[in-house]
Amino acid sequence: MNPLSAEPLEIFVLIIWASIFLFLAFKFIQAICLVPTQSAYVVERLGKYKCTLEAGFHVLLPFIDRVAFIQDLKEETIDVPPQECFSMDEVNVEVDGVIYIQITDPLKASYGITDYRFAAMQLAQTTTRSVIGTLELDRTFEERDIISAKVVEVLDKAGEAWGVRVHRYEIKNITPPLTVKNAMELQVTAERERRAILAKSLGDKASRINRSEGQMTEMINISEGEKQRQINSAEGKAEEIIAIAKATGESIRRIAQSIEQPGGEEALNMQLSEQYLDKLKGLSRKDRKIILPNNLLDFNQWINTLGLDKK
Template identity: 55%
Template sequence: MEIATILSLGFLALVIVALAKTARIVPQRSAFIIERLGKYAKTLDAGFHILIPFVDRVAYKHTLKEEAIDVPSQACVTRDNIQVVVDGVLYLQVVDPKLASYGINDYRYASMQLAQTTLRSVVGKIDLDKTFEERETINVQVVEALDEAAKPWGVKVLRYEIADIELPATILDALEKQMRAERERRAVVAQSEGEREAKINVSEGQKQETINLSEADKQRQINEAEGKAREIELIATATAEGLRRVAEAINTQGGQEAVSLRVAEQYVKEFGKLAQTNNTMILPAELSNIGSAVAAITKTLETARK
């Protein structure tokens, strides 16, 4: 009875082991490499699969997800012989599980080593100043070189990113001094540009002020000239109008007698002023006969009227 129990338990264990080796569940975004009697048989995709017990076995398991591999820091020498320490991150993905299993022993280690050697080669072709400016170019060149080399491995290199670039202390100090000098130079240039703009603005203001003053003086002279011309015009018009009215008055009845009387009055008045302002007085020969003088002026007026 005990022997039967032991045999039953042994058979049950054998069945469990057989089932364990027969049934395989492959997770999503994964691939299993199956070998039959030590030789590649097939690749299992995600899902449930049945294998031949003790004949088939899972030789390799691969994830088809994108993997991020940290590339250790390494010393690189630039074209101008400056040593820098660079580290980065490599992103790759298995696209052919069979090649990833049999094309190379460890594609992760191989990709990491190849990334380091390629990075040293790329950095050695550029100067130190360009290593910070051309990170994108360095990343692209590393990816192109790795992707071409990784094709026989069934691996696709997606991208490479430089995480950090460390410089020697002496170079950092020199760069800091250079940056400080550059900032000071820019400050001096900016100040000089500001002063130049200020002087230009002041000169432009003075120029505009001079133009405005000259225009104002010109307009003042024009206005004064126009005022004087208008004044002369008005005086001439008034004088002409006065003379015209005097002429009309002379031609009226009694006009000549009025003129004669007015002339006589002015004659006497002006002669009186002369007598008051001078100690020596010259008397006209016809002083006793003012009427003859008035008659002479009247005759002149008649002659002018004819």
């Protein structure tokens, strides 16, 4: 046997054994599983479900066990693409949304359905179409919560078999046709103008009411003030009359006392005569009537003219 021909054969055998060793090492390394938090590994043994590995360190049997599915247990979002829906009043609108979903049972999510994400998206679209079909166009914008709640209810029932839980469904956009959108904008503009006119009229009404109430209050205050002024004036006049009467009575009393004194009557007659003569000087001939005694030199007749009797 030629020694030169044996060397390539040995090298070939070494390469084969090295490949086998590397393959076995790779399988043993692959049998070591480090499962991260919020993840689940579904393990099959010889093609049959074996167990579900939770977070931590795990060792599998090489060539026998394998990780068939890796499921993420964190909550995730699934965009629902826009779809055309017809409302109850036969208006075509375009609706899209987003689903917030989470795996609760990795086993059901792996074997209960082929693709739970696609199934949830399709079910959300069909449920949205059916719910919008029972509503008029105006109500679809107002009752998004009803649509979302109905979609979540349907997805939750289906999710029990899929091992998933739908937390919520949110509608992102409801887009009507351009013609309907323009009509709605005109309607909104008209409604705003109506509200502005109504608010202006209510404001004008309130202004008129306030102005009239202010005028009424002003008139009441003026009348109350005039009333009080007249009362005060009357009270002042009454007090003045009472004071004058008291003063007059006092003066009469003192005059009476003076008359009773010796020579008092003559002094009184003299004073009255002087006052009468002073009055005669200031009287006008045209406007006044003067009563004179027959004899201007008779002093007693002057006294009688004044209405006094001399004792």
